[in-house]
Amino acid sequence: MADISVNVDGLAMPNPFVIGSGPPGTNEKMICKAFEAGWGGVICKTLSLEADKVINVAPRYGKLKSRTSNEVIGFENIELISDRPIDIWEKELRACKDKHPEGILIASIMEECEEWRWKELTERCEAAGADAFELNLSCPHGLPERKMGAAMGQDCEIVEQVTGWVRKATKKPIWSKMTPNITHISEPAAAAMKGGANGISAINTILSVIGVDLETLRPMPTVEGHSVPGGYSAQAVRPIALRMVMEIARDVPNASISGIGGVECAADAIQFILMGSHTVQVCTGAMLQGFGMVTEMCEGLSAFMDKHGFASVDDFRGSAVQYFTTHADLVQRQKAAKVARAGQRSRDNEWQGDKITAQTDALTAQSGDGKAS
Ligand SMILES: Cc1cc2nc3c(=O)[nH]c(=O)nc-3n(C[C@H](O)[C@H](O)[C@H](O)COP(=O)(O)O)c2cc1C
Numbered sequence: 001m002a003d004i005s006v007n008v009d010g011l012a013m014p015n016p017f018v019i020g021s022g023p024p025g026t027n028e029k030m031i032c033k034a035f036e037a038g039w040g041g042v043i044c045k046t047l048s049l050e051a052d053k054v055i056n057v058a059p060r061y062g063k064l065k066s067r068t069s070n071e072v073i074g075f076e077n078i079e080l081i082s083d084r085p086i087d088i089w090e091k092e093l094r095a096c097k098d099k100h101p102e103g104i105l106i107a108s109i110m111e112e113c114e115e116w117r118w119k120e121l122t123e124r125c126e127a128a129g130a131d132a133f134e135l136n137l138s139c140p141h142g143l144p145e146r147k148m149g150a151a152m153g154q155d156c157e158i159v160e161q162v163t164g165w166v167r168k169a170t171k172k173p174i175w176s177k178m179t180p181n182i183t184h185i186s187e188p189a190a191a192a193m194k195g196g197a198n199g200i201s202a203i204n205t206i207l208s209v210i211g212v213d214l215e216t217l218r219p220m221p222t223v224e225g226h227s228v229p230g231g232y233s234a235q236a237v238r239p240i241a242l243r244m245v246m247e248i249a250r251d252v253p254n255a256s257i258s259g260i261g262g263v264e265c266a267a268d269a270i271q272f273i274l275m276g277s278h279t280v281q282v283c284t285g286a287m288l289q290g291f292g293m294v295t296e297m298c299e300g301l302s303a304f305m306d307k308h309g310f311a312s313v314d315d316f317r318g319s320a321v322q323y324f325t326t327h328a329d330l331v332q333r334q335k336a337a338k339v340a341r342a343g344q345r346s347r348d349n350e351w352q353g354d355k356i357t358a359q360t361d362a363l364t365a366q367s368g369d370g371k372a373s
Pocket of ligand 1: 020021023046077080081082108136139204205233235260263282285
């Protein structure tokens with residue numbers, strides 16, 4: 001069986017699979033269950049200093065289902081960060097570490113844009129036993145109204161500044177979590193690295209409207225007849241997340257990457273590793289399938305590595321990134337391949353009388369139709 005353990009930014013994990021910030025890491029009980037199920041690490045639900053400012057609504061989720069089955073394709077939420085007080089969280093983080101000293105526990109933190117707030121939050125979480133930090137600069141709904149979350153993550157100067165504040169407050173690894181609701185994700189990712197991050201988590205949810213109720217004519221999820229755009233996750237977002245992870249791997253090569261978005265099984269996770277991810281996070285997948293899904297992910301990763309002869313995850317991480325190029329280069333490669341194929345078919349004894357015109361075409365290099373002949 002292949003060795004699927006990883007060591008990322010000094011964090012030793014039995015596998016690269018991490019519970020992403022959200023309901024699966026919302027309290028001590030959930031975090032401990034995740035460790036017991038075998039997850040390589042857990043990122044807690046995002047916490048802040050003033051939980052009383054966080055007031056959730058219900059319903060706050062919406063599902064997009066397949067047209068032909070009950071399968072959930074996409075998932076929208078308008079959930080805020082944790083509404084549980086920091087002093088309770090301090091006790092629970094400590095209890096998680098006491099029960100699972102080997103488990104990698106990452107504190108997801110978010111605050112308003114003042115240094116003392118980020119410093120205090122970081123120091124309190126570290127004292128409670130956090131092994132590393134994920135900076136939530138990316139929640140797309142609710143918090144931006146308070147100039148937090150994605151409102152910070154969309155501004156490269158703020159990303160660098162906030163990451164720098166946390167860097168000053170701790171020597172532990174820092175991953176800055178990026179919003180996909182931006183044109184070029186590599187820019188804030190590079191800014192976070194400049195501020196002192198060890199790595200980048202990508203992506204948080206994509207701003208979305210899950211649908212409109214055709215009976216009530218109201219947008220969903222509907223709260224007292226009204227709604228707000230929310231964050232989209234689950235398998236529908238995976239292609240967008242893969243593209244963004246590839247861009248970060250290509251443009252910010254010194255960053256460790258924690259890939260997130262629509263991962264539901266080993267095959268999904270392996271694709272994120274091939275795109276350059278050091279770890280792979282799952283949030284909605286665990287909400288839909290339960291913590292036990294990590295067993296298939298570990299077995300599937302190990303089987304994939306055995307099949308391809310990879311001794312470690314490092315052996316194939318990022319190996320698909322080199323095959324992205326420009327459209328003009330694809331056209332050049334196609335042209336060159338066509339000429340080479342024609343060359344291979346040029347032996348005189350391969351001429352057949354009934355195919356003479358097709359064979360003449362195949363040996364004609366200047367064809368402009370773009371089709372392989
Ligand atoms: C209900 C819900 C709550 C979430 N809460 C948080 C949060 O508190 N902090 C955070 O950084 N991301 C949060 N996320 C985003 C996820 O961590 C993740 O980035 C995103 O959902 C994409 O991954 P997925 O498709 O595996 O869910 C939340 C996602 C969902 C679905």
